[in-house]
Amino acid sequence: MNADLIARYSAPVPRYTSYPTAPHFHEGVGEMDYRQWLEANSQGALSLYVHIPFCDRLCFYCGCHTKQVRRYDPIATYLEALNSEIALVATYLPLRRKVAAIHFGGGSPTIVSPADLMRLRATLDANFDIGPNCEISVEIDPTHVDAEKLKAWRDFGMTRASVGVQDFEPIVQTAINRPQSFEQTALVVKTLRELGIGSINLDIVYGLPHQDREMLLRTIDLSLSMQPDRIAMFGYAHVPWVKKHQSVIDTATLAGPADRFAMAAAGASAILAAGYDAVGIDHFAKPDDSMARQLRDGALRRNFQGYTTDGADTLIGLGASSIGKLQQGYVQNIVATGQYCRAISEGRLPVARGFALSDADRASAQAIEELMCQYAFSVTELRARFGKAADDACNDALHASFNEDGFVSFDGDRFVITDQGRPFVRTIAAKFDRYLAEGKAKHSSAI
Structure with missing residues (x-):
């Protein structure tokens, strides 16, 4: 395709995982609004997003709300607040609600200890109806997880694992501070399958520093060898004005619009040639996967986790920085974990901002x-x-x-x-x- 045309259409725009998008949320929507919206929420499907904002290390490419921790104490303190928020939110719902889906994001949700994970499940069960058909998806960093933790997540009820790959090339991994071998990743995928996890997604990123088309295709080939049910191939979002740690990435090592376009096209072609269906702009699924089926049925949805099979009318965000969507609008929790924990300790819904929909x-x-x-x-x-x-x-x-x-x-x-x-x-x-x-x-x- 013409390079001038690509450049013209590559102007910075939102990813549209919501509308209006999060930068337009404002402090005019607060705790009282959220309480009233919850109290009016008595019917329709409901899903939960649970945010764990901690990692063992900070990956330079990351655009998530997270922080590196070297001790478990801050995580334990945060989890106490998270359990309390779950109970607090449930008190404002007029009925005990059935949950259709739960998504754990981060950060690295697998940083949570097995014992604390079971306490979290007990809190969720005490406040919501989580049946055997609830889809529970978890984002996994394969470099900081072991068989014990994966078994704990299986016992928790995990039905789908989203395993971060990004890129297997050493030069790229060094530039983004994420050393991760294919062998490590394959072992995690193998363990998940042995534990009976029925759906596995791999996340790949194009447009990373030093990455070129051939590197991306090698990563895709290795990823395909693990036979994932889904693949997500995201374009790297370089936003150092939002995420200061991205400033360590030399912009001279990043591909321009035409090269990014070529990488995305080549990567998509390779995945499609392996028998996957294209789902929107950056997802791929095996034809018999629920996401591919919903695409064919016209029922595919898009929310803060990207493309999803979650058709719930209400999404409740739990944890620092998490975003929820109710019929009346959006609410986002306080981002800073200390302030979030303080609000919960004072018995307040930790709302920072939101948006009421017309x-x-x-x-x-x-x-x-x-x-x-x-x-x-x-x-x-x-x-x-x-x-x-x-x-x-x-x-x-x-x-x-x-x-x-x-x-x-x-x-x-x-x-x-x-x-x-x-x-x-x-x-x-x-x-x-x-x-x-x-x-x-x-x-x-x-x-």
């Missing part, structure tokens, strides 16, 4: 999510669901000039991103973002 916001969110998941949406269906708010949300974007590049088609009802335009879906979706021009946040490259 009907126009919901209409825009629906259009953007459908573009990100299915590369298309129906204006007629959007109007049937949201009325005039659909026109308020979409009219200007629908008539924006995309066709000159052949990236979209619009027949008055169906707005469709063409095959050629799919790599640029984030840039196209940004045209439906009514807040983007108002914000001061800087984002990562769209490629």
